[in-house]
Amino acid sequence: MAMTVRMTAEQDAMVTALAKRWGVSKNEAILRAVEESASADRTDAAFTDAYEHVSSKYRDALDRLGSV
Numbered sequence: 001m002a003m004t005v006r007m008t009a010e011q012d013a014m015v016t017a018l019a020k021r022w023g024v025s026k027n028e029a030i031l032r033a034v035e036e037s038a039s040a041d042r043t044d045a046a047f048t049d050a051y052e053h054v055s056s057k058y059r060d061a062l063d064r065l066g067s068v
Contacts, residue, residue: 005030015030015033017027018033
C-alpha cells in the first residue's frame, strides 16, 4: 500500500540517520521503527499483565515481605 508521509525537516533528519545507521532505505527505516515500537508496546503490555497476575495472586506474601 502506497502512502505519503509528511514530516518536519528534523523528523526527516532522524529518519535519514536511522536509515544510514541500519544500512537501509528511508522507507525501510520507517517500517522497522514502526514494527519495533509495536513490539515494545506488546512487551510492555505482557509485562504489565504478568505483574498484575502475580501481584494479586501473591499479595499477602508481598505485603509481608514489604514489612520486613
